[in-house]
Amino acid sequence: MKSLVVATWLALVGMSAQAEPVLRLFNWNNEIAPATLQRFEQHCHCKVVEDYYGDNEEMLDKLAGGSNGYDLVVPTSYALQALIRQHQLHPLDKAALPNFKNLHPDYLQQNRPFDPGNRYGAPLLASLTVLGYNRDKMRQLAIPTNSWAAVFEPRYLSRIKGKVAVLDSPRDVLGSRAAVSGQRPQLDSSGRLASRRRRHPQGQALLGQLQQPDLHQGAGRWRCLAGTGLFQRSLSGHE
Secondary structure, rough: EEEEEEEEEEOOOOOOOOOOOOOEEEEOOOOOOOOHHHHHHHHOEEEEEEEEEOOOOHHHHHHHHOOOOOOEEOOOOOOOOOOOOOOOOOOHHHHHHHHHOOOOEEEHHOOOOOOHOOOEEEEEEEOOOOEEEEHHHHHHOOOOOOOOHHHOOOOHHHHOOOEEEOOHHHHHHHHHHHHHHHOOOOOOOOEOOOOHHOOHHHHHHHHHHHHHHOOHHHHOOOEEEEEEHHHHHHHHHOO
């Protein structure tokens, strides 16, 4: 399960009394609809400036490299822990968050292993990394639909080469690969895979045969490893 949390970034931007307030947000691509941001700006009489990243590794690398000036960042749970350890976050001022009390206690527990008491972040959403497939094509090619083998084993992958899409996320893809092989994914102290994609020849060769999810071209994708949010947007006609 992947949990997204909203955390307050340490380097808050100072504003003059005369200037329009600006909220600087560092977020995932396509995470918040433009219409939602527009409503927020109108309601709060401010301007939202949003920068994007494609995965947690990119976000952590950019922040470690000196990118700053953000008011809010939206990491997944393990990356939140890395930011806390690096002393890059302010604790939440819950007195200024009157709706925090409306978050269900069970939902707040999702962050317990990474941020006990939700001191630095608030859970935003949770999703699962799942497999989707074209049922007719899998039946025609005699590829099992109840196994991850169709994505990771060459005997199946060779039959659907160029027709498989996966998340551009080493943690999700190589972590799933390790689990399928009966191995425990090796993580470093920041919660990232110890063997990054560019340093992992087997993983690099595997990902070189695959493509990123692009579900609005559904006819060209017969198997897809992606988050439930991407499938949901596809089914609702947004992808």
